[in-house]
Amino acid sequence: MSISGTLRVAGLQSAGKPADPDANLDELDRAAKNLAGQADLLITPELFVTGYDIGDRLRELVSVDHLESVRSIAQRNQMAIIVGLAEEGPAGALHNSAVFIDERGVVRGRHRKTHLFGEIDRAYFTPGSQPATVVQYRGVQVGVMICYDVEFPENVRMAALAGADLLAVPTAQMEPFEFVADVLVRARAWENQIYLAYINHDGAENATTYVGRSSIVGPDGGVLDRIESGTGTIIAEIDTEVVRVAQRVNPYLTDVRPELNAPLLAQSARRPEWPV
Numbered sequence: 001m002s003i004s005g006t007l008r009v010a011g012l013q014s015a016g017k018p019a020d021p022d023a024n025l026d027e028l029d030r031a032a033k034n035l036a037g038q039a040d041l042l043i044t045p046e047l048f049v050t051g052y053d054i055g056d057r058l059r060e061l062v063s064v065d066h067l068e069s070v071r072s073i074a075q076r077n078q079m080a081i082i083v084g085l086a087e088e089g090p091a092g093a094l095h096n097s098a099v100f101i102d103e104r105g106v107v108r109g110r111h112r113k114t115h116l117f118g119e120i121d122r123a124y125f126t127p128g129s130q131p132a133t134v135v136q137y138r139g140v141q142v143g144v145m146i147c148y149d150v151e152f153p154e155n156v157r158m159a160a161l162a163g164a165d166l167l168a169v170p171t172a173q174m175e176p177f178e179f180v181a182d183v184l185v186r187a188r189a190w191e192n193q194i195y196l197a198y199i200n201h202d203g204a205e206n207a208t209t210y211v212g213r214s215s216i217v218g219p220d221g222g223v224l225d226r227i228e229s230g231t232g233t234i235i236a237e238i239d240t241e242v243v244r245v246a247q248r249v250n251p252y253l254t255d256v257r258p259e260l261n262a263p264l265l266a267q268s269a270r271r272p273e274w275p276v
Contacts, residue, residue: 005139010039010235013214013227015203018051021061025069031233032077039235041080043168045201046147049085052172053120053208062086062094075105084170093126098144098170100135109135113146132159140165140238147171150188160192160253165243167196174208181213190221193246195238202229219246
């Protein structure tokens, strides 16, 4: 028997302060305080704590345990938080992570970005190996991915097959890829009949200009809340019964034929190294 529940989910879109974790953590605390009584879960952009395109400052800033500060913010405001930040793993490897912290300050799960995008990611991070991270929270199965991960339909399908009702995607989507925020995230929600929260930066860091356009999308692909540009929050209610009905009406998850994917997997293993 599936677990039923509802969850009020908010997203914080912000330009933040590049390479200034203290300022960004203060902003997160203020956002959580302002959302008290309105939201159960707050999602930040990718690498929100430090900024995304900040160059070698990243290695310096990751030496500080910012996760403890986020745990305190969650506990103080009695709100779960999915925060984007850099973490150091075994043998000094850096990971681009999204960490799920509940309202008691307990870490419930973490996702390490599996698909690294461009030199900003590849110069610093080691990819994660888990395509879909799913955390059960208040009767809702919350999947977590990061930015480029969601652009691979196989990842989102695996999250849906693992039972995700909502896919939370901290992102750092930049120009000229507005169509991902405008079109692709709605298609991903529709393909799997799940909710999808795509939470982006705004403004610019170094040579990167972000497109904003954060949104929360329903299982029918409809936009429930959205912010085009600037700093602000969006909010929507996640209802697992809506997901169940949508997946019965449009049974992609039960009609899919995974055995037909074998040739695709074999071909992928033999793919050429494309020129950069």
